[in-house]
Amino acid sequence: MSEAPLAFVLAAGLGTRMKSRTPKVLHPVAGKPLLSHVIASVRAAGARPVVVLSKESEAARAFLDDTIPVALQDPPRGTGDAVRVALGAANGASGIAFIVYGDTPLMRPETFRRLASLLAERGAPLALLSGQVGTENAYGRIVRDGAGDVARIVERRLASRDEAKLPESNLGAYAVDLAWLRETLPRLRPNETGEIFLTDLVAEAKASGKRVAVHCTDEPEEGMGVNTRIELAAADAALRRRIREGHMLAGVSFTDPDSCPVDADVKIAADVVIDRGTILEGKTVIGSGSRIGPYAVLRDTVVGEGCRVEQSTLEGATLEDEVTVGPYSHLRPGAYLERGVSLGNFGEVKNARLRTGTKMHHFSYVGDADIGARVNIGAGTITLNYDGVRKNRTTVGDDAFIGSDTLLRAPVTVGKGAVTGAGAVVTKDVPDDMVAVGMPARAIKRSDRRKPRGPGSSAPRP
Numbered sequence: 001m002s003e004a005p006l007a008f009v010l011a012a013g014l015g016t017r018m019k020s021r022t023p024k025v026l027h028p029v030a031g032k033p034l035l036s037h038v039i040a041s042v043r044a045a046g047a048r049p050v051v052v053l054s055k056e057s058e059a060a061r062a063f064l065d066d067t068i069p070v071a072l073q074d075p076p077r078g079t080g081d082a083v084r085v086a087l088g089a090a091n092g093a094s095g096i097a098f099i100v101y102g103d104t105p106l107m108r109p110e111t112f113r114r115l116a117s118l119l120a121e122r123g124a125p126l127a128l129l130s131g132q133v134g135t136e137n138a139y140g141r142i143v144r145d146g147a148g149d150v151a152r153i154v155e156r157r158l159a160s161r162d163e164a165k166l167p168e169s170n171l172g173a174y175a176v177d178l179a180w181l182r183e184t185l186p187r188l189r190p191n192e193t194g195e196i197f198l199t200d201l202v203a204e205a206k207a208s209g210k211r212v213a214v215h216c217t218d219e220p221e222e223g224m225g226v227n228t229r230i231e232l233a234a235a236d237a238a239l240r241r242r243i244r245e246g247h248m249l250a251g252v253s254f255t256d257p258d259s260c261p262v263d264a265d266v267k268i269a270a271d272v273v274i275d276r277g278t279i280l281e282g283k284t285v286i287g288s289g290s291r292i293g294p295y296a297v298l299r300d301t302v303v304g305e306g307c308r309v310e311q312s313t314l315e316g317a318t319l320e321d322e323v324t325v326g327p328y329s330h331l332r333p334g335a336y337l338e339r340g341v342s343l344g345n346f347g348e349v350k351n352a353r354l355r356t357g358t359k360m361h362h363f364s365y366v367g368d369a370d371i372g373a374r375v376n377i378g379a380g381t382i383t384l385n386y387d388g389v390r391k392n393r394t395t396v397g398d399d400a401f402i403g404s405d406t407l408l409r410a411p412v413t414v415g416k417g418a419v420t421g422a423g424a425v426v427t428k429d430v431p432d433d434m435v436a437v438g439m440p441a442r443a444i445k446r447s448d449r450r451k452p453r454g455p456g457s458s459a460p461r462p
């Protein structure tokens with residue numbers, strides 16, 4: 001079995017046209033850096049990435065896992081020079097390599113595989129991706145000879161008026177024979193801009209009597225390269241359209257797709273409905289049969305099956321099945337709602353677990369807490385979790401009933417089946433099955449929350 005091909009990912013350029021302190025390849029589309037999309041794509045094509053960075057783009061290293069070799073191009077002297085540096089880090093690898101620019105986030109894995117098979121079929125040393133993308137762009141133009149073979153690539157800014165009008169452009173994905181590359185690359189010379197252009201490999205191949213194979217894509221959008229913030233926004237829109245269409249084909253409904261940005265790593269099961277204005281970010285996962293939105297924001301949140309989330313913001317939260325949230329709630333990191341929990345208007349939950357069947361319907365804050373099963377949290381309940389120095393925990397037992405406007409001064413425990421009266425300020429633990437009222441709350445009598453309620457009904461009242 002031959003080794004997996006290498007993929008040289010060029011990301012050392014200065015990205016001056018972005019006018020940014022952030023390296024170009026770290027600007028995000030669909031929720032992650034341009035570079036991460038390119039790496040995911042070559043990996044999905046079965047290749048091992050080698051990334052070329054420069055001093056200016058070093059910050060990108062933090063976004064690469066440590067299995068990825070980085071080659072430093074210092075200073076960046078053009079894309080051909082970048083490949084020379086990558087080859088240096090490739091330690092005598094043989095076979096073929098892909099070459100791709102770190103600023104082309106829409107490249108599909110199938111395209112790399114197609115280029116590899118084209119290379120083999122044609123016995124060519126170099127195969128490249130082209131597209132019919134019109135003339136209003138900065139891509140290198142593909143110049144063909146009388147026989148229709150690719151003769152060379154001329155960069156837009158160096159092209160003559162006639163060349164600039166050529167309809168076919170270089171989209172910037174290549175498969176190349178490594179032995180040929182090692183032999184040919186040193187022959188490339190800096191051009192009038194002082195840079196060494198990778199694209200000059202084409203004329204070199206031609207000069208030595210070799211043919212260059214071309215795959216002309218029928219989806220030119222794939223080649224979108226990001227050089228300016230206008231192109232960044234365009235690539236983001238195109239990628240998000242592709243992501244949504246992928247989900248729709250897999251059984252997800254969007255009531256107004258264009259109003260719903262979905263990040264690249266979001267997972268959505270079949271039979272989910274995403275309503276208008278909903279934003280799904282990061283590593284969010286949504287289970288089958290759930291309905292999200294309108295106007296919900298979910299960031300790194302896991303939603304089970306059959307949930308309903310309306311007009312709320314959920315960050316770093318977990319919902320088991322059959323949970324309902326909103327409208328107008330805010331779940332913050334560490335919020336964990338077990339099966340059947342229901343959260344209504346203006347609820348905020350942070351770093352807290354609400355167990356099965358618990359209801360919290362109006363204006364409450366629960367932070368740093370463990371709330372039992374089947375608890376009713378009355379309107380206006382607040383955990384006073386912060387004493388000005390540290391965060392303290394609140395515990396509420398199963399089947400408790402927290403009266404409206406209860407203040408729970410943490411650290412404090414309300415026992416199983418206990419009841420607090422409206423406006424109670426709970427500063428001391430309330431034993432199981434007791435009713436506590438007042439400010440500060442005193443336990444005054446036994447509660448009947450956990451008494452069996454006649455034949456067949458063991459459930460306490462909601």
Ligand code: UD1
Pocket residue numbers: 010011012013014015025052073075076077078079080081082101102103104138139140141153155169170171172197198199223224225227
């Ligand atoms: C390049 C191609 C052009 C093609 C277009 C497709 C060349 C000479 N031109 O042009 O034919 O149509 O991409 O998107 O290859 N980089 C380095 N080191 C360098 C210079 C660049 O690593 O010294 C990296 C950059 O970080 C960038 C990528 O290579 O990710 C492409 O460089 P860029 O300057 O954007 O090339 P284009 O002008 O877009």
Ligand code: CA
Pocket residue numbers: 101103225226227
């Ligand atoms: Ca570019």
